[in-house]
Amino acid sequence: MPVLRWLRAAPLVALLLAMQTTAVAAQSLIRDAEIERSLKRIAAPLFRAAGVNASQIDLLVVNDPSLNAFVVDGTTIFLHEGLIRRLPNVEMLQSVIAHELAHITSGHLVRRALNMQDTRTAIGLGMLLGVVAATATGRSDVGTGVMLGTASVAKRQFMVHTRAEETTADQIGTRYLIRAGITPKAALxxxxxxxxxxxxxxxxxxPYNRTHPLSRQRITTLKAVIAAYGSRKTWPDVENAYWFSRMKAKFRGFVGNPAYILRHLDKNATDEFTRLTRAVALHREGKRDAAAQEMDRLIEKRPDDAYYHELKxxxxxxxxxxxxxxALYRKAVSLAPREPLILAGLGRAELALGSRKATRQALADLRKARQMDPRDARMLRDLAIAWARNGSSGMASLVTAERYALLTRFKDAQTNAKRAAGLLPRGSAAWLRAQDLxxxxxxxxxx
Ligand SMILES: [Zn+2]
Incomplete structure (x- = not known):
């Protein structure tokens, strides 16, 4: 579970915050293939109910133990790790996602995005990151997502909804739940x-209380909706409940002191979720072999599970x-060839292997991973290393510039983009990317 640090000591953001007299903690995203896939699965019935194409909206996890969920534009729903960990059932998580989705489909973001553009700083951020992501994917809307996402994580006021918007999002979100056969009581x-x-x-x-103001009106409205639809048939989704529990088990292993986690796990428990938590905590304690043994039991149970091979x-x-x-990452990639985060892991392992052949293969795999998902700073760091080891310091500088841009470290991004422009063949596609940056x-x- 790589953690991408965002916004640490970014001068523009600091300026922005000084203006608003709000303190900000360094924010980071938790990028994990299994967790992001589980969230997509859990959200799928709601996307269907809303008539939204699931490939257009990402669900990303913010590394923050408090409870919050927010959207900033139409491309991404952000969920705090603490929210996922503390919700007792998958239906409640689905009701949060339905509410956020309703903010998107009701256009509660367009106006806010326009407000944001009044902030000159935000325009700077947007142009920069928009360029980076658009050149990486050929999709300009992804660029907007990166920009608004980054700026908003720093500046939560951009995401505070009005009470009227809250009531609307509750009503529409509840409709999605009902249409998807999920009990609307979860929203309450x-x-x-x-x-x-x-x-x-x-x-x-x-912070959820601030981004989504609570009112007596909201609760009254929800109760009325539930009373009206209470007799509708709902059915628990066993698959989604499984992936939800598994996601929480993984978080439990990764968050907090591993020695404490291990002390509080039932030593005799051999169920899948306890084993998963134990494997992760043992790994974090530096007990590689014991952790690998737990993973072997899990792989025995689910031999075709890409994420268990990846984690081992x-x-x-x-x-x-x-x-x-x-070998394990290769197996994982063969089981889930469309997972850029797993492919990036394979590239990282090949780089560590260090042979000339493995280094060439690492470059190919990391380039492919980046084509699929350019928002992974750790992958960009490995890709720069792979370019350098394969003899292209121009490309290494360009990718490094893009990584700094993603982290909003503009001065470092500029320095590296200059170096790249000097090294790359004039007029080439990569040289043009350096010019854009x-x-x-x-x-x-x-x-
Ligand atoms: Zn809301």
Missing amino acids: DVLEIFRGQEALAVGRQD GQILLEGGDAKHAV LAATKLALRK
């Missing part, structure tokens, strides 16, 4: 969590066994 259960927080000082409330590969790679890690960083730094 989520609001009940936050109702208990109203008496707390603002600083002690979860990660455990071995970080434990210093690149050779076996490569130079223009964008210049603009961003001037603001």
Whole structure:
């Protein structure tokens, strides 16, 4: 589960925040193929109910233990890790996603995005990151997503909805739930969590209370909807409940002190979820072989599960066994060829192997991973290394510039883009990308 650090010490963001007198914690995304796939699965019936093409909206996890979920544009729903971990059932998570989706389909974002453009800083960010992602994917809308997502994580005021918007999102979100056969009571259960927080000082409330203002009206409206539809048939989805529990088990292993986690796990429990939590915690304790043994039991249980092979590969790679890690990642890629995060893991393992052949293969795999998903800073770092080891310092500088741009470190992005422009063949596609980055960083730094 690689963690991508965002926005640490970014000067533009600091300026923006100084203006708003709001403190911001360094934010990061948790990029994990299994978790993102599970979220997509869990959201799929809601996308269908809303008539939205699932490939157009990503679900990304913010590495934050507090409770929050938010959208900034039409391309991404952000969920705090703490929210997923603390919701007791998958239907409640689906009701949160339905509510966010309703903000998107009701156009509650367009206006906010326009407001944002009043902030000159945001324009700088947007142009820069828009260029980066658009050149990487050929899809300009992805670029917008990166830009608004990045800026918004820094600046939560951009995402605060009005009470009227909240009521609308509740009504439409509940309709999606009902259409998908999910009990609308789950939406009320989520609001009940936050109702208990109203008496707390603002600083002690979860940020969800600020981004989605709670009101008596919201609860009354929801109750009326539930009363009207209460007799409708709903059916629990066993598959989604499984992936939800598995996602929580993985988070439990990754979040917090591993020694504490292990002490509080039932030593005799051999169920799948406990084993998964234990494997991750053992790995984080540096107990590679014990962690790998737990993974073997899980792979026995689900031999065609790409994510279990991937996780064992990660455990071995970080434990210093690149050779076996490569084999596991290869197996994982063969089981899930459309997962850029797994492909990036394979590239990382091949780089660690270090032979000339493996290094060439790493470059090919990392380039492919980047084609599919350019928003992975760790992949960009490995790709730059792969270019350098394969003899192209121009491409290494270009990819490094793009990584810094993604992290909003514009000065570093500019330095590397300049170097790339000097090294790459004049007029080539890569050289043009370096020119775009130079223009964008210049603009961003001037603001
Ligand atoms: Zn809301």
